[in-house]
Amino acid sequence: MKSLAELSAIRDKMKNQVASRANDLDGTKIIVGMATCGIAAGARPVLNAFVEAVAGSGIENVTVAQTGCIGICQYEPVVEVVEPGKDKVTYVKMTAEKAQRVFDEHIKGGKPVTEFTIGSAQK
Amino acid sequence: MKQLSENILDITMNSVRAGSPLTDITVKEEGSMLTLVINDRGCGMTPEQVANVTDPFFTTRTTRKVGLGLPFLKMEAELTGGSFSIESTVGVGTCVTASFDMSHIDSIPLGDMPETVMTIVGAAPDKDIVFTHVSGEKEVVLDTRDIRAQLDGVPLDTPEVLLWIRDYLESCYAEVFGN
Numbered sequence: 001m002k003s004l005a006e007l008s009a010i011r012d013k014m015k016n017q018v019a020s021r022a023n024d025l026d027g028t029k030i031i032v033g034m035a036t037c038g039i040a041a042g043a044r045p046v047l048n049a050f051v052e053a054v055a056g057s058g059i060e061n062v063t064v065a066q067t068g069c070i071g072i073c074q075y076e077p078v079v080e081v082v083e084p085g086k087d088k089v090t091y092v093k094m095t096a097e098k099a100q101r102v103f104d105e106h107i108k109g110g111k112p113v114t115e116f117t118i119g120s121a122q123k
Numbered sequence: 124m125k126q127l128s129e130n131i132l133d134i135t136m137n138s139v140r141a142g143s144p145l146t147d148i149t150v151k152e153e154g155s156m157l158t159l160v161i162n163d164r165g166c167g168m169t170p171e172q173v174a175n176v177t178d179p180f181f182t183t184r185t186t187r188k189v190g191l192g193l194p195f196l197k198m199e200a201e202l203t204g205g206s207f208s209i210e211s212t213v214g215v216g217t218c219v220t221a222s223f224d225m226s227h228i229d230s231i232p233l234g235d236m237p238e239t240v241m242t243i244v245g246a247a248p249d250k251d252i253v254f255t256h257v258s259g260e261k262e263v264v265l266d267t268r269d270i271r272a273q274l275d276g277v278p279l280d281t282p283e284v285l286l287w288i289r290d291y292l293e294s295c296y297a298e299v300f301g302n
Contacts, residue, residue, distance in 0.1 A: 001298045002291045007273035010284060014277045034246060036192040039133045040124055044242050048289075051245065055282035064282065066246045068140070069184070 017060050026084035027061030028107060030054075033078040035069035041076035042095065049099035050079075053107075062107060075118060081106060090118045124195060126234025127159065127223065132242055133192045134161050134219055139247040141165025143216060146250065148243075150233065152258040155226035156205070157233065162218040168211040176209060196221050203227035237292035240265060241285045248280035254292075263295045 032038070032047040050064045072078060075092035079102070082088050089112045091102060098116055106112045114120060124130050131148060138146045143163035151158045168176065175181040177197045182190030197207040200221040211217040223230050240254050244267060251271070256263040267279060270288065277284065 002287075002294045004269055004273055004291075007270060007284070007287065010281075010287060011274050011277050014281055014283060015275075034132075034136060034242070036133050036190075036195070039129050040195075044129065044132060044238060047242060047245070048238055051241075051282045051285050055286055064245070064280075066242075068136075 027063060028084075029080075029082040030062065030064045030107070031067050031080040031082065032064070033068070033070055033076060034066040037069055037073035038076045038078065041093075043077035045096045046077045046079065046094045046099050049096035050103060053100060053103040057103075057108065059108070072118070075121060078118075081112070091116045092118045092121045124199065124231065126232055127157070127199070128234035128236050128239040130192075130196045130199065130221075131159060131161065131236075132239050134196060135243050135252075136246060137192065138163035138165050138217065139243075139250060141167070141217065144250055146252055148240075148252060148254045150236070150256040152225075152256075155224055156222055157225050158220065158222040160218065160220050162216065164216040167213040167215050167217055169213055173209060173211050177207070193219070199223070199231065202229040237289045237296065240292055241289040244288055245280045245285050248278050256296075258300065261299050263292065263299050265292055265295075 030050050032043055032050065034043055034047065047064065047066065054062050054064055070078065077094040079091040079094050079099070080088055081091070081102070089106070091098070091113070094116065102113050102116065124133070135146060135148060138161060141163060143165035146161065146163040149160040151160070172183070177194050179189050179191055179194040182188065184190065193209070196219070200207045200223055203224040204227055205222040205224055207221045209217065209219050236256065240252070243252055251267045254265045265288070271279065274284065
């Protein structure tokens with residue numbers, strides 16, 4: 001069984017990173033809708049795919065956050081990507097697999113995955 | 124919902140939004156009965172709100188006109204022949220209890236609790252959660268106050284910490300309950 005003492009290694013590793021994260025107000029935010037509608041549509045694995053991707057990438061200026069219902073329940077799971085100085089991108093009907101692609105192509109590659117956006121879904 | 128753990132996540136979000144500094148989430152198995160208790164120290168509700176809270180067309184939110192979280196939980200519990208209750212006092216907190224007969228054909232599985240607890244902690248890194256899963260003599264417990272004490276200011280929603288919480292609970296489940 002894992003032990004709480006293992007957390008001290010994470011703490012030491014994160015101490016420096018957290019200082020830079022705290023100073024970095026203009027990082028990228030990945031926001032996942034986690035109200036009843038989002039959860040019922042499968043938002044939990046989507047959220048955690050982003051958490052895993054961020055932890056595994058070593059990128060420091062990206063945060064994963066949760067929000068409530070933004071009123072487009074029929075499109076859940078909904079993910080918003082907010083980058084400083086750019087228009088917000090809203091992804092709809094997300095899955096863990098789509099989340100991985102959004103992370104690779106948009107967060108790391110800088111190019112939004114147009115086919116998963118609400119604009120494409122409404123056409 | 125496809126898993127009771129999704130209901131737990133959903134209902135606990137109410138406690139988070141109610142500002143609860145410490146929320147107890149308990150899963151208790153006795154024979155074929157499974158009981159969920161979510162007990163918070165949030166802002167609580169008025170008697171009128173408590174009376175209406177399982178009406179899907181009652182909500183205090185403004186983004187949509189329905190509130191389905193508690194109605195779903197009540198329906199899912201009662202479909203299995205189980206029960207649902209809620210007690211709340213303004214300024215004290217709210218306690219939601221739902222029991223399920225897991226041998227009933229309409230019951231849904233508990234699902235992935237390690238990932239659920241990780242998600243709850245990520246939603247409210249400045250709040251504390253005590254998660255307990257009891258089955259007979261066996262028990263899995265996670266108290267975020269113990270984790271916070273080890274982290275010396277590193278936020279609980281740091282991705283590496285969240286993944287550790289999930290992996291820790293998975294190892295506890297494997298150790299205590301086997302597969």
